[in-house]
Amino acid sequence: MKDVERKPIVKECEGCDNIDEGKCRIWASPAAKWRIGKCPSASHVKLEAQQPDQKVRVGQQKQKARTKGGKK
Template identity: 45%
Template sequence: MICQTIKNGIECGFMTKKGCGFIGGACKAIVEQCDGCGKVLEVAEAKYCGVYPDPAGKWRTGKCPTATHIKLEVKEAAQKINPLKASKRANKK
C-alpha cells in the first residue's frame, strides 16, 4: 500500500489499512553510515532510507548490501577440489 506516514506517497509493504505495520508504527531515521547513499530520502528535515524502514539494522552485522556509496568486497570462492576426482581425472590422460 501507499505509505501515509513518514514516506507519504511511496509504495510500502508495511503499510496496511490499519496503518504502518512496522515496529513502532513508523520508519526509523538513517544512521551515520548511510550518509552519502543514493537511497536516502529527506522528509521534513529528517532523513530516511528509501528501501529499509530500519537502516541501523542493515549495518548491524556488516555493510548494508544496498548502499550505493560503498563497494562491497566480493570474496572469490576458492574452488574446492575433490582429491579423489582429481586423481581419476589425472589418470584418464
C-alpha cells in the same frame, strides 16, 4: 497495506542515494542492516570481490572411463 514507521538513518548511511528526508527509502530500520556488516542496498559502498590465493584440491578421485555396453 499499512504504513510502516521508518526509523532515521545511521551515520553509515550518509552518502547513500536511497535516503529521502533523513530516512531510508528501502529499509524501515537501517541500523539493523549495518549490524552484521555492510548494508546490501548501500549505493555509496563498493563491494570487493574476494579471490582465494590458490585453489587447493584435497581428496578427489579420478573418474574411470566407461566403455560401451555398460562394462568397465
